[in-house]
Amino acid sequence: MQKSDLLDWLKEGNISIPAVLLSEYKRMNLSEQELVLLLHVQYFMDKGNYFPTPAELAGRMTANSLECSQILRSLIQKGFIEIIEGNSPEGIRFEKYSLQPMQEKLVERFLSSKKQDQAQVRRTEETDVYTCFEKEFGRPLSPFECETLAMWMDDDLHDPIIIKSALREAVISGKLNFRYIDRILFEWKKNGVKTIEQAKSHSRKFRQYQNQQRPVVSDEAKVQSRPVPFYNWLEQ
Template sequence: MDEKNLLIAWMEEGTISIPQLLLSNYHKLGVSETEFVLLLQVYSFLEKGNQFPTPEELSERMNLTGTECAILLRKLVQHQLISIEEGHSSSGILFEKYTLAPLWNKLTELLLSEWKSNNREETLKNETDLYTCFEQEFGRPLSPLECETLAMWHDQDDHDPVIIKSALREAVISGKLNFRYIDRILFEWKKNGIKTVEQAKSYGERFRPYQKGYQKNATNEPKKKTVPFYNWLEQ
């Protein structure tokens, strides 16, 4: 066979696409390297139209005997990483075939579980940071009622912790550091569809009047810079 025909034969052999998520997470499913390669071989046969490769066929592509391949296949079936289904040909003949659906299901469940776990950790961290921010700004530990209010804003009113922190910042800027004022800010923001820090900042700047310059007091003391604020409680 000349080089041209060799290249054509190689191209016609085709390729298989291995999902990156499978490649980076198969070990978390308890799959060994040998089992992983066997799964890829089954996948390759399925892609080529051979839906039920024999242990001997698999053995020809691996450093395993047909018996060892059969044992591994049985183990993969028992661990619900691969399954055998019945199919019917166009002429009605019954046959068996492998499916990797259990593998994809387990991989999906693993990723969802990790995502939920990471989400819980991030939520817990945000809530801890939230309480810390409030105690730092108030200069004291929060009372049980204040802690309950914070929890209500997050759990019942579904305010994101970063939005609650933004409302706290707005109250500090306005010189109205109390929970009633912050609650009013959150109410106004939710009513007006404010969901991000950028939106909250823009909304506050739009309604907080700007006051520039200095004011003289009656005793001609040094000029003091005023701090403008938007009184949310008057809305």
């Protein structure tokens, strides 16, 4: 074999396929034969042959021409390939394969997978919220309390992280009840608080404001009294 022959062989090049097709084809109800035929259709299209015949495909596969024809029909029925019309530079109309339906299915698969992942993360966060509340209250939540928690997340659209931050704020203030936490969440939403950092900043400002509003007491009174970290959000 001559060096030029090897160079010609290397010039066959590569075909570009989405890696997700290899990892998802089984879940997309594709068989190995259907997958391989799709790859060969892509190869022929990359070489300028946009409508390879079953015989041409069979020449590159272990399946015969009739089997390749059946596989093509199956792929069209499943919506992975479609036959569209094209126009040559001379204005001659011809038929060709399009793999855009396959690409659209891959995009849909990706978006669906992302949505499922996000839903799972959301369920985990919501479960963690219930666990945190029961831990702080030291008991199982009542049906009414569970309904209130669900309303905060589903109706008021409070992020589970923000709800847990409001719970911590209620613990610090010594006012561990749902009415107090609801008031905190209401104030935070009214003031555009959406992150833990914003919640901490808003709480610091509120505490500073409350400290400024407290009456000045004498040094003797300070000694006799013991400071209690109480921040009454219900007075807002």
